[in-house]
Amino acid sequence: MTGDHLSTIFSALSDPTRRAILARLASGETSVSELARPFSLRAPTITKHLKVLEHAGLVRRSRQAQRRPCRLEAAPLKEVTEWLEQYRQFWTRSMSRLDNYLAAMEPEGKKKHARKKRN
Template sequence: MAIESLDRAFAALGDPTRRAILARLALGEASVSELAKPFGFSQPTISRHLKVLEQAGLIEGGRDAQRRPRRLQPEAMRELTDWLEHFRATWDRRFDNLDRHLATMTQKET
């Protein structure tokens, strides 16, 4: 994932409303009005949030007759997860090293 795409994705994820929208879309596609309902937002307000998520590549719009459902874009979510996994693996190794070091120090004290 390109740096610009990562920046847009993380900026989009920085807002709790957009994270809640993604959580809802993880359950299945939904229309703008369905997505707006739990927040009590106007359609223009929720549409602005959806536009940010679409520009970040995290969701996509569709067309089903009169309905325009939104759905998650799984590939973008996978790319974010893959990027984060590198850091998780690095920190896991560092914490394991720290655990070993602290265990050694404790053994020396006793």
């Protein structure tokens, strides 16, 4: 763990079980035991995964009776797409040598009096 926020998010997303949990939560809140069922994993394992997701800000938990239902929190996913935007040009254009050159010219800049290439 580097303390780096983006690393935490990517790391949380790097497990298929956790992505499946997110997919499940996309269709509504659920409890831990309901989440555990389809994965044939024990409850403590799911709890651990939820902690990872929660720590990454991808899940928020509430409380109702004994249950601690989880809700999807998508803000970190937005951060990820914003990070990815930086590289979009590398797959939308044809990856020519010229494209790479242009990419190098505009390293991080947002609009930066962009005469041509209005982004």
